[in-house]
Amino acid sequence: MASCYLCPRACGADRSAGPGLCGAQERPRVAKLMLHHWEEPFISGTRGSGAVFFSGCNLGCVYCQNHEIRDGGAGEWYDADALSGAFLALQQSGAHNINLVTAAPYVPTVAESLNKAKAAGLSIPVVYNSSGYELVETLRQLDGLVDVYLPDWKYVSPLLAKKFSNAPDYAEVASSAIAEMFRQVGELQLDEDGLAARGLAIRHLILPGCADDSRRVLDEIVTRFPLSIQVSLMSQYTPQPNVTEFPLHRKITAREYDRVISYALSLGLYNILIQQMDAAQAKFTPQFTDKI
């Protein structure tokens, strides 16, 4: 990879020589493989989602709950064959799906590994779990390989996107990326067990003191997608010890959360997944210090 332009950062890094802005080097690095029980019920089910946590992230939010791996410095190196084997091993262990978490810097190898795994018997749905900060051209490499897209839509405000993720163009980039995801897979479809089989579910994490922007995110969603679109409104924001930016030092309040839910309902959205307020606990954040 002489110069990488896989994501909107377009940093042009020669990843064979060193990491790009996302922390990714040439080969995929995986920080953790696990059966994840704390995703949405239609993803985790009863046996867990087969999560593959990639190391490195092209968005790099200051409040990241996975900060151990955000910078790309943790995990084991994989090639396409090894990744394909990992997907099959997760299927064998009972995972309801393969859940690719922040795979954006590695999409060409991930696509190759999915093709190999499917040829070798991978039959469970493939979930692409994304920050939303993605290029349409890169996502097209996954067309026909991903069954369920699970993108964040974090901000509309360029000021918040700049302050918290150093990505003032986040809203326009995410809007185009999520539209491409919707083009590929359509609305969320559940199987007879209530598990995601195909489609799009948009996540929005409500940040403390930022409920006005949450309402603007919902405005954008109803402008671009049917009112039946699946939206997951997340209350789980948990302050990290290293985060000092105001107002990120606290959890959201029940009042903030209720106001965003009420607004979503007032817009006519009706497939809304909400969380209990006690979801904002560190114990629900995977630990990356364990050996894979």
Ligand code: SF4
């Ligand atoms: S994926 Fe990483 S290396 Fe490639 S353009 Fe984006 S930030 Fe740079």
